[in-house]
Amino acid sequence: MLMLKQHFSANTQGHLVIGGADAVELAERFGTPLYVVDEQRVRENYQRFYRAFAERWSSVLVCYALKANFNLAICKILQGEGAGADVSSGNELRNALGVGIPGNRMVFNGNYKSLPELELAITNNVLINVDSLQELEAIEGLASRLGKRARIGLRVNPDVKTPTHPYIATGLRDSKFGFDVASGQAIEAYKLASRMQNIEVVGIHSHIGSQILDVGPFEEAAKKLMALVAEVKKLNINLKFVDLGGGIGIPYKPDDPELKPEEVAEHIVSVVKRVVEEKNLARPTLVFEPGRYIVADSGVLLARVGYTKKRPDMPTWIAVDAGMNALIRPALYGAYHHIELANKIREKNEQLVNVAGPLCESGDFLGKERKLPAAEPGDLAVIFDVGAYGLVMSSQHTAQPRPAMVLVNRGKAEIIRKRECYEDLTRLDQIPGWLK
Numbered sequence: 001m002l003m004l005k006q007h008f009s010a011n012t013q014g015h016l017v018i019g020g021a022d023a024v025e026l027a028e029r030f031g032t033p034l035y036v037v038d039e040q041r042v043r044e045n046y047q048r049f050y051r052a053f054a055e056r057w058s059s060v061l062v063c064y065a066l067k068a069n070f071n072l073a074i075c076k077i078l079q080g081e082g083a084g085a086d087v088s089s090g091n092e093l094r095n096a097l098g099v100g101i102p103g104n105r106m107v108f109n110g111n112y113k114s115l116p117e118l119e120l121a122i123t124n125n126v127l128i129n130v131d132s133l134q135e136l137e138a139i140e141g142l143a144s145r146l147g148k149r150a151r152i153g154l155r156v157n158p159d160v161k162t163p164t165h166p167y168i169a170t171g172l173r174d175s176k177f178g179f180d181v182a183s184g185q186a187i188e189a190y191k192l193a194s195r196m197q198n199i200e201v202v203g204i205h206s207h208i209g210s211q212i213l214d215v216g217p218f219e220e221a222a223k224k225l226m227a228l229v230a231e232v233k234k235l236n237i238n239l240k241f242v243d244l245g246g247g248i249g250i251p252y253k254p255d256d257p258e259l260k261p262e263e264v265a266e267h268i269v270s271v272v273k274r275v276v277e278e279k280n281l282a283r284p285t286l287v288f289e290p291g292r293y294i295v296a297d298s299g300v301l302l303a304r305v306g307y308t309k310k311r312p313d314m315p316t317w318i319a320v321d322a323g324m325n326a327l328i329r330p331a332l333y334g335a336y337h338h339i340e341l342a343n344k345i346r347e348k349n350e351q352l353v354n355v356a357g358p359l360c361e362s363g364d365f366l367g368k369e370r371k372l373p374a375a376e377p378g379d380l381a382v383i384f385d386v387g388a389y390g391l392v393m394s395s396q397h398t399a400q401p402r403p404a405m406v407l408v409n410r411g412k413a414e415i416i417r418k419r420e421c422y423e424d425l426t427r428l429d430q431i432p433g434w435l436k
């Protein structure tokens with residue numbers, strides 16, 4: 001057994017306990033593969049993140065990044081905590097509205113926002129972080145037609161290097177996101193936007209990447225953004241919202257460092273304070289868009305062991321009923337997720353194993369060269385830290401229905417996303433008349 005994170009425990013039967021519920025009983029009651037989310041952990045993570053900044057700066061808006069997990073129950077928990085929303089599609093925007101998050105506490109991000117999505121955002125007074133000049137013109141045209149003023153910020157590319165997987169590094173100069181700062185494009189875009197009739201320029205935005213465990217890049221981005229805020233003020237544009245995006249990582253491996261939100265807040269707020277005082281700026285609202293930090297470690301995936309295959313001098317293969325269809329991060333980014341046996345949580349991890357899913361690709365694994373207790377058919381594998389970018393990135397590869405998701409809180413458990421069934425797989429298919 002490893003050192004479990006503090007919100008987990010083991011009971012006298014040697015079973016993993018999450019949110020007061022026995023993981024083995026959850027798997028029996030709801031079936032596998034099963035996502036389980038601990039409500040209290042989501043609340044604690046949000047509160048810790050919010051407090052870290054709110055204790056250091058008077059005006060803070062934490063917009064939960066729905067892309068990490070847009071399930072309605074999760075959104076509802078965060079709405080109850082007072083979170084705003086970072087949405088990256090019209091449908092995420094609808095989810096946020098649906099649970100009662102007002103449009104003026106939302107930011108809308110992305111490099112491709114369709115006209116109907118932009119219309120929805122403008123109508124609901126959502127702050128749109130604009131990614132290109134053509135998008136800016138589209139918003140001006142739409143707002144004029146709707147007889148509204150659209151609230152916008154500009155997403156800028158601060159050219160900050162982040163120590164993370166290249167697929168989720170987004171702040172480098174050659175990334176597809178944002179207006180280039182170094183060449184002056186960002187300033188030119190502010191000039192243009194400020195002359196538009198139906199646009200209210202209120203913010204600046206950057207998101208440098210995801211799963212970052214070092215405070216340095218956040219501090220560098222804050223410095224570059226605040227320098228730009230001061231430049232923009234010379235044009236008589238006072239930016240009320242400084243949005244530093246999301247990206248705070250979590251320790252996935254037992255020996256990964258932890259990046260404390262308090263440390264990030266300390267560094268960022270001291271940069272903001274200094275520039276505000278030196279340049280005599282109005283105090284902006286600081287906006288953050290954490291996704292992973294809020295929900296990742298609140299979730300586990302339970303998967304049933306079907307077969308094991310011993311091989312001489314090589315790790316034993318363990319086949320479980322969840323693979324890259326249910327959790328794609330290991331296959332897509334080589335991401336590490338810790339794995340244990342939930343029904344043998346107190347036993348020693350002595351067997352070298354590879355844990356694989358049921359799909360027809362060699363990329364279909366959840367973990368390689370791991371140590372587990374001797375595994376047998378019927379054991380229950382638990383994959384940790386899957387609350388973010390887990391179920392939302394799942395697929396129906398090899399006609400596997402997507403798993404169910406259950407919310408647990410102090411021993412109570414209820415389904416928050418039903419398991420797909422065969423009919424769900426074929427519901428949208430049609431056979432053309434000429435084939436009948």
Ligand SMILES: Cc1ncc(COP(=O)(O)O)c(C=O)c1O
Nearest residue numbers: 065207210246247289290291292
């Ligand atoms: C614009 C933006 N904001 C916030 C996030 C959330 O990032 P994280 O989950 O790493 O906090 C992302 C993630 O891709 C993003 O693209």
